Amino acid sequence: MSEKLFLITEGEISIQEVVDKVVHRNAGAINTFIGTVRELTKGKKTVYLKYDAYTSMAQKKLAQIGNEIQERWPNSLVAISHRIGHLDVTDIAVVIAVSTPHRADSYEASRYAIERIKEIVPIWKKEHWADGEKWMGDQLEKTPYPTGKPEEEHLND
Amino acid sequence: MSEKLFLITEGEISIQEVVDKVVHRNAGAINTFIGTVRELTKGKKTVYLKYDAYTSMAQKKLAQIGNEIQERWPNSLVAISHRIGHLDVTDIAVVIAVSTPHRADSYEASRYAIERIKEIVPIWKKEHWADGEKWMGDQLEKTPYPTGKPEEEHLND
Amino acid sequence: MIKVLFFAELEEIVGARELVxxxxxxxxxxxxxxxxxxxxxxxxxxxxxxxxEEYVEETDIIKANDTVALIPPVSGG
Amino acid sequence: MIKVLFFAELEEIVGARELVxxxxxxxxxxxxxxxxxxxxxxxxxxxxxxxxEEYVEETDIIKANDTVALIPPVSGG
Known part of the structure; x- marks a missing residue:
């Protein structure tokens, strides 16, 4: 287990461990988002996934998201772990935990975190199907970044 | 541990156990809401809480919320455990887990669940402070139910 | 006979969880x-x-062996 | 010297994680x-x-011992 609030790891993620990092006497609400490997995407059957990351930068960018949340939602605490390497269907890829004094903020801040992860954190997913494989994220397809940086969400899922 | 999807329990709630009940091959997202005992509410310091419930009816009403969610958010799975009895600051009172194929639905359905719990599930909280105690929920105060049933949220937290 | 249940503050006022x-x-x-x-x-x-265990209206009929419960405003979660 | 890193599909195309x-x-x-x-x-x-490890603009200057990384559209989460 790691004490790091913002962690890229090759090991299995314990939900409880991520949640424990944001427990606080003045938190009444903890929202947790758990991303799991889904079998079916647009009718294609995933056999397994591989995640790659620019680990040091990814941890920095997760920490940046944590800072952004603490500026927007006062008295929040944030922890995020993202797994890389080989993941099977139903395995946990990411756990986000946000604690806040009141519940509405915990939902909003948690949602913000997952959207930002999909915008700025250098992690990549390769889908492996029975009949092929492909790096996801539109890498050779339609979405260039006109400003050189990702400023909006380009991926809906 | 209990296999029940909708559970009122006097024991500690394991987040992992509740989440395990909604893991599914076609779930890409699991949203979890964890309600913890907060020390400060409106400037008053909670020493501990006691929860009472009409257990059999509360489990039925939690199951009803699960059904409502499955009607509104297709392909969702829902599990909810609520603890009763004596709870200290930072203890977990409730864990809601909702899995859905896509993430936006998991947030919305989880939020719906906690709001509905605060409307229709017969569970009551007694705050114990250093200088007194009180059953919460406005029981002798301002909010009668004009229709005889709770139809909107009367409690904001 | 009809059973009536009381919870939380109502139980404290009545001094019992149930009466008949x-x-x-x-x-x-x-x-x-x-x-x-x-x-x-x-x-x-x-x-x-x-x-x-289901919410009812004022005009509903209660029969022998039914269980009535008074549900004060809830405060779970 | 300036180090350049490649990830995901870009690594496969270049055939290496880094070059100098x-x-x-x-x-x-x-x-x-x-x-x-x-x-x-x-x-x-x-x-x-x-x-x-910070996103930059096209006009920014890179100096010796800096590490440049090409970041294809991300797909974490």
Whole structure:
């Protein structure tokens, strides 16, 4: 287990461990988002996934998201772990935990975190199907970044 | 541990156990809401809480919320455990887990669940402070139910 | 007989979790009037009424062996 | 020297996780042009550029011992 609030790891993620990092006497609400490997995407059957990351930068960018949340939602605490390497269907890829004094903020801040992860954190997913494989994220397809940086969400899922 | 999807329990709630009940091959997202005992509410310091419930009816009403969610958010799975009895600051009172194929639905359905719990599930909280105690929920105060049933949220937290 | 359940603050006011009314049929309204007469301090009109674990209307009929519950405003979560 | 990192599909195209450019100063644009000339199939313009783990603009200056990374559209979560 790691004490790091913002962690890229090759090991299995314990939900409880991520949640424990944001427990606080003045938190009444903890929202947790758990991303799991889904079998079916647009009718294609995933056999397994591989995640790659620019680990040091990814941890920095997760920490940046944590800072952004603490500026927007006062008295929040944030922890995020993202797994890389080989993941099977139903395995946990990411756990986000946000604690806040009141519940509405915990939902909003948690949602913000997952959207930002999909915008700025250098992690990549390769889908492996029975009949092929492909790096996801539109890498050779339609979405260039006109400003050189990702400023909006380009991926809906 | 209990296999029940909708559970009122006097024991500690394991987040992992509740989440395990909604893991599914076609779930890409699991949203979890964890309600913890907060020390400060409106400037008053909670020493501990006691929860009472009409257990059999509360489990039925939690199951009803699960059904409502499955009607509104297709392909969702829902599990909810609520603890009763004596709870200290930072203890977990409730864990809601909702899995859905896509993430936006998991947030919305989880939020719906906690709001509905605060409307229709017969569970009551007694705050114990250093200088007194009180059953919460406005029981002798301002909010009668004009229709005889709770139809909107009367409690904001 | 009709069983009536009390929870939380209502249980403390009544001094019991349940009592029995020796009748074979009453409306919800009848039960409320009966409880008000027996326990003048009980905030009956602030409670919802459940019969056999479902919320009911004032005009609904309660029969022998039904379980009525007074549900004060809930505060779970 | 300037280190350049490649990830995901870009790593597969280049055939290496990193390479070194023997220069002491370049703009981000210079690095991109250099990579395009070396690897005509590399989708350089679809990638963001990070220098020392922060996203940068095309006109930013890269110095010796900096680490440049090509960041193709991310797909974590």
């Amino acid at each position: 009314i020796e009748k074979s049929e009453m409306t919800v309204k009848d039960v409320k009037e009966y409880l008000k007469s027996q326990f003048p301090n009980l905030p009956v009109d602030r409670a919802m009424i459940a019969v056999n | 450019i023997e220069k002491s100063e370049m703009t981000v644009k210079d690095v991109k042009e250099y990579l395009k000339s070396q690897f005509p199939n590399l989708p350089v313009d679809r990638a963001m550029i990070a220098v020392n």
